[in-house]
Amino acid sequence: MANDTLDRRGALGILAGLGGAVASGGSVLLGRSLAAGTPAAAPASPMAHLPWPYRQVDPDAAGQRAFEGYQKGHCMYGTFEAIVGTVAEKLGGPYSGFPFEMFIYGMGGVYGWGTLCGTLNGCAAAIQLLSPNPGPLVDELFRWYENTPLPNFDPKGMKFKTVQSLAGSPLCHPSIAKWCEASGKKAYSPERDERCGVLAASVARQCAMLLNAQAAGKFVPMTALDTRTKACMGCHEKGGPMENMRSKQSCAPCHSDETLSLNGHQKI
Numbered sequence: 001m002a003n004d005t006l007d008r009r010g011a012l013g014i015l016a017g018l019g020g021a022v023a024s025g026g027s028v029l030l031g032r033s034l035a036a037g038t039p040a041a042a043p044a045s046p047m048a049h050l051p052w053p054y055r056q057v058d059p060d061a062a063g064q065r066a067f068e069g070y071q072k073g074h075c076m077y078g079t080f081e082a083i084v085g086t087v088a089e090k091l092g093g094p095y096s097g098f099p100f101e102m103f104i105y106g107m108g109g110v111y112g113w114g115t116l117c118g119t120l121n122g123c124a125a126a127i128q129l130l131s132p133n134p135g136p137l138v139d140e141l142f143r144w145y146e147n148t149p150l151p152n153f154d155p156k157g158m159k160f161k162t163v164q165s166l167a168g169s170p171l172c173h174p175s176i177a178k179w180c181e182a183s184g185k186k187a188y189s190p191e192r193d194e195r196c197g198v199l200a201a202s203v204a205r206q207c208a209m210l211l212n213a214q215a216a217g218k219f220v221p222m223t224a225l226d227t228r229t230k231a232c233m234g235c236h237e238k239g240g241p242m243e244n245m246r247s248k249q250s251c252a253p254c255h256s257d258e259t260l261s262l263n264g265h266q267k268i
Contacts, residue, residue: 047094054130054215055090059208066204067155070197075118076106078200083126083207109172117172119203120145137210142170143223146250151198153205160191
């Protein structure tokens with residue numbers, strides 16, 4: 001019994017000693033941390049803060065790089081890597097260590113779902129990363145994409161003749177459908193595959209021009225919202241009598257007068 005009591009007292013003494021040592025060590029570490037004026041943690045990487053420093057990107061070179069990048073990782077990867085990869089090479093580490101392959105997910109409107117065109121998705125990500133005021137650049141790029149016959153830049157290495165089409169939307173699905181209609185080719189044809197690579201080149205090139213213009217203090221929005229969409233937004237967007245929609249997209253071709261009339265909507 002006496003031995004048990006001694007053993008318990010000894011164990012408690014050891015635990016108390018360990019507790020005191022831990023407390024003492026913790027106080028020393030805390031003291032050092034407070035003395036340094038910062039938490040005991042690794043310094044933040046320059047990559048943790050936005051925007052990244054921007055360096056002028058040659059638009060034609062960016063277009064060519066996006067076309068070649070498309071062959072490796074499809075549309076979103078192609079445009080993002082063309083812009084950010086070029087800047088990262090000029091800045092060096094840790095920017096050059098960015099995991100560009102993460103943007104492969106954007107292919108075909110996010111793994112073939114036909115939503116936001118991957119070329120725009122990649123450029124929007126690049127603009128967010130590199131621009132101190134990204135919103136106006138994204139708006140301009142998306143409206144340009146909706147309203148411009150594309151592709152409008154021919155990179156080196158093309159096998160087929162360019163056929164332009166007007167998407168009328170920033171979405172992958174109508175963009176491809178309109179091109180198939182204009183070209184007479186199928187959505188899974190080699191011609192369509194190359195067309196999306198050439199489209200990546202065109203969009204990356206335009207993105208580089210917008211970033212360059214903003215960096216030089218010369219950015220001026222050039223593409224305005226069309227009259228029909230303005231009329232729709234006056235009723236359906238924020239402050240309108242219905243206010244049941246949130247979008248900056250052009251209403252046509254998804255909501256034509258014909259389709260609207262089927263639901264009893266007044267003609268615009």
